[in-house]
Amino acid sequence: MKLGFVGTGIISSALVTGFCESCSEVSVIVTPRSKEKAEALKERYPSQVRIARNNQQVVDESDWIFLAVLPQQAMNVLRELHFTPEKKLISLVPTLDFAEAEKLTGPLAVFVDVVPLPFAAKRIGPVVLCPPVQEAKELLSVLGTVVEAETPEQMSIFRTSTALMSPYYMLLAKVVDWCREKGLREDQARTYLTSYWGALCQMAEAFPGTLEELAGEMTPGGLNWQALNYLEEKGALDEWQAALDPVLERVRRK
Known part of the structure; x- marks a missing residue:
């Protein structure tokens, strides 16, 4: 399983930790931004975590890509990336406009919205998923209890409650x-x-x-x-x- 993270902040670090702790065969590549956090993950999981040269390398070398950048950066980041149709994209961006984002990514095998929380590092607590795609649910279930949202409106309520x-x-x-x-x-x-x-x-x-x-x-x-x-x-x-x-x-x- 090849996982890539575009953005290496607190939540990304928690997810990488949860995935690496769940299975020694997980392969993770992270962006060089947030250098300190990326290097800390590589040091902790030297056989599983690599630091990419740039965002495009993350996309190219991953089956599942996690978009974990600030909302105001998201569209510009996507605009600079090239996706192929077999890629699976998981957005962690709170206010991402999916219709506009899909114009930039083109058709993808999976494109879902997810609300994870820091305790995913310990593989406990909820992970909210919208839409409820089974393949994404199976992937995320190692991090905690997957809660399915059926609509973006429901997703916004879940996301708000985390505040x-x-x-x-x-x-x-x-x-x-x-x-x-x-x-x-x-x-x-x-x-x-x-x-x-x-x-x-x-x-x-x-x-x-x-x-x-x-x-x-x-x-x-x-x-x-x-x-x-x-x-x-x-x-x-x-x-x-x-x-x-x-x-x-x-x-x-x-």
Whole structure:
């Protein structure tokens, strides 16, 4: 399996790591841009990773090509490349106009949109795929759980929801800080809370009812009841939804 990466940033590095860890026979070629990250990958996986001379070499020597450049760079990068019809292109670019991109690439065996996340390096978590092409699903399944989007509109909603990753980590940091200020060691609080919130997500995944019903499984007048009512009275929970609206508008803007 020959994989190529046009763009070698954080997400590309995570994907290369996930693929190389999944199979020793994976062959990867990456662009020389982001030189430090490219060299780090080559050093870590010397028998699997090569650094290309340029973007065209990545395309020429790969079966699957991952387009992982900044949105404002994507069309110019594609304009400079030549694709042959058997190539398979996976876009990681959030706002790529596929109709315009296809005018530059010409017909391809596969051309899909994908939303991976940094924990693909550990081969956990979701990888969103649109359209749900089976061949691409099989490739990406080694990185985590493939979630299929049927339309670009659905894809934009999935992509928007990922914007809560940093706010989630910051919320976790705030609770850890609160625990530390009240008397716990930071390592105690971090170990407990990451395990605790991870378990909450596992429970939510398996719960047969709605998430509102799961939230309601608490003792009236109890500790959870008190905290939930406080946050609802302050409108704090609504703000998490409100934060997503301008992100969705940005994602859907071509």
